[in-house]
Amino acid sequence: MNQFELAEALGVSRSAVNAWINDRAWPRGSIGALEEILDIRLDDAAEPQPLSEEEREGLTQEYKRLGRILFGSEQGGSGGSSADGAEGSREGNARSEGRSA
Secondary structure, three states: OHHHHHHHEEEEEEEEHHHHHHHOHHHHHHHHHHHHOOOOOOHEEEEHOOOOOHHHEEEEEEEHHHHHHHHOOOOOOOOOOOOHHHHHHHEEEEEEEHHHH
C-alpha cells in the first residue's frame, strides 16, 4: 500500500500521511482506522512526548556547539560586529566591480 492509497482509505490527504511517516505530525484522529487498515495495534505510549527542560537545555547547548563549529559563533555569523561585516561587504563589492573601497 502506498501513501496515496492509505490516505484515500483513511479519508485524509496524501500530505498528511507523508507528515506522519516523516515525524512532522501524529495521526491522533486516525489511529483506530490505521490499526484496522494495517491490521496492527498502535500503543498510546508510542506517541511522542514533549522534551523535558533538561533535554531541551541539552539540545540547545548542542546546537550552540555545532554553530560554533560550523560558523565560528553561536549566532551563525562570522563572529565580527555588524559594522565590521557591513564594511567588509562594501570592500568585497568594490573589489568585484573593479574599483577601490
